Amino acid sequence: MKRSLFQRSFWIAILLMAAAVIGLSVLAMLRDHPVVSRNPPPTAPQTREIPESQLGQMIRNAGDAAFQAQEQRVDGLLAAAYGPVYAAIPAYADFHYSVLGEYSELGTAALGRMSEGMEARLFPELAPALVKVAQDLDRGFMDNFRASLDRQVGEELAGSGASVGPGEVTRHIQRDAIARIGVTAPVAVTMTLAAQPAVKAAAGLMAKKLATKIAGKAAAKGAVKATGVGSGAAGGAAICSPGGPVASILCGAGAAAVIWFGTDAAIVNLDEYFNREEFEAELHAMIDDNRAEARHHLLGALETRRVATEDFTFRGAAEGAGQEAAGSVPRDGGN
Numbered sequence: 001m002k003r004s005l006f007q008r009s010f011w012i013a014i015l016l017m018a019a020a021v022i023g024l025s026v027l028a029m030l031r032d033h034p035v036v037s038r039n040p041p042p043t044a045p046q047t048r049e050i051p052e053s054q055l056g057q058m059i060r061n062a063g064d065a066a067f068q069a070q071e072q073r074v075d076g077l078l079a080a081a082y083g084p085v086y087a088a089i090p091a092y093a094d095f096h097y098s099v100l101g102e103y104s105e106l107g108t109a110a111l112g113r114m115s116e117g118m119e120a121r122l123f124p125e126l127a128p129a130l131v132k133v134a135q136d137l138d139r140g141f142m143d144n145f146r147a148s149l150d151r152q153v154g155e156e157l158a159g160s161g162a163s164v165g166p167g168e169v170t171r172h173i174q175r176d177a178i179a180r181i182g183v184t185a186p187v188a189v190t191m192t193l194a195a196q197p198a199v200k201a202a203a204g205l206m207a208k209k210l211a212t213k214i215a216g217k218a219a220a221k222g223a224v225k226a227t228g229v230g231s232g233a234a235g236g237a238a239i240c241s242p243g244g245p246v247a248s249i250l251c252g253a254g255a256a257a258v259i260w261f262g263t264d265a266a267i268v269n270l271d272e273y274f275n276r277e278e279f280e281a282e283l284h285a286m287i288d289d290n291r292a293e294a295r296h297h298l299l300g301a302l303e304t305r306r307v308a309t310e311d312f313t314f315r316g317a318a319e320g321a322g323q324e325a326a327g328s329v330p331r332d333g334g335n
Contacts, residue, residue: 048160049167050153056312058152059177063309066144070137070302074295077136081129082291088122089283095121096279097272105214115200115207122287123203127195130294134191137298141187141305146178177312184308187301194297202290206283 050058095101108114153174157164166174 046160046164047167048157048164048170050156050170052173054156055153055170055173055177058149058156059181059309059312061152062145062148063181063306065148066141067302067306069144070140071299073137073140074133074298074302077133078291078295078298081126081133081294082287084129085122085126085287086284089280089287092118092121092283093276093280097268097276099268102214102268105210109207109211109214114211115204118207118210119199119203122206122283123199127199130195130198131188131192134186134188134298134301137187137302141302142178142182145181145309149174149177177309180312181305181309185301185304187298187305190301191298198290198294198297202286202293206286209282209286 096105104117105114108117153166153170157166
């Protein structure tokens with residue numbers, strides 16, 4: 001009797017577990033069946049190809065938007081780059097209105113090297129600063145170009161439905177345009193080549209203008225010095241004569257030096273009192289001219305990048321997306 005109960009309970013347990021396994025398997029199969037599945041299979045995303053002529057206009061629009069955005073930034077970026085140059089004007093004026101500075105400028109002007117001193121004192125970091133401005137404009141141009149093109153494509157596709165995405169060729173052309181414009185005529189390349197020569201040219205022009213003034217001042221002071229030195233020589237000879245010949249020579253040389261440089265200092269101080277403000281304003285104006293030239297150069301380089309967006313062609317992009325996909329692009333006269 002016990003054996004019979006054991007056998008029955010054993011086989012009942014086996015049957016129950018088998019039924020449970022079979023039932024779970026059937027439920028799993030039914031759950032994944034397309035008829036009874038709670039989660040229907042995902043539908044293929046809808047895509048749409050944008051006509052080439054329309055894409056071309058979008059690319060041109062993006063180029064225009066990128067140019068205009070960077071044009072508005074140029075003055076601010078140049079203000080930061082030229083800030084140290086303007087800030088160096090008072091220090092240069094201090095040097096200019098000193099006896100040491102006067103002779104230093106006169107000597108370098110005579111040797112034709114005055115521009116080097118001006119470059120070192122006024123423009124030591126301008127060339128690399130201008131290259132950084134160009135690099136910043138390049139980054140801004142590409143950021144604006146990409147954002148504008150993406151926005152235009154998105155708005156166009158949104159009119160076809162919320163779930164409609166760009167077709168294969170449209171995506172390829174969009175990526176290709178961004179990649180190709182990114183390496184076309186970078187502003188930083190032209191500025192890297194032009195920045196240092198432009199700084200040297202500016203320093204040379206300023207040095208040429210100042211050298212003429214310095215030479216004129218030196219000549220004008222000659223007459224004043226001649227009178228002062230003549231009077232000092234007569235008085236010095238009388239004072240130094242009791243000391244003998246050697247003392248007279250040393251005393252006379254010292255007196256001449258004192259009178260010569262004392263006259264220089266007096267004239268320089270007088271010149272500074274009356275003319276320093278005008279001198280600094282003149283330096284400021286010459287730096288303004290150089291800054292205007294740098295602005296013109298940067299905008300010209302940006303315009304070259306903008307024009308490049310007008311010359312974009314689609315044949316290579318369509319071929320890169322595949323001949324079959326290329327055949328699906330609506331052709332309406334675009335190149």
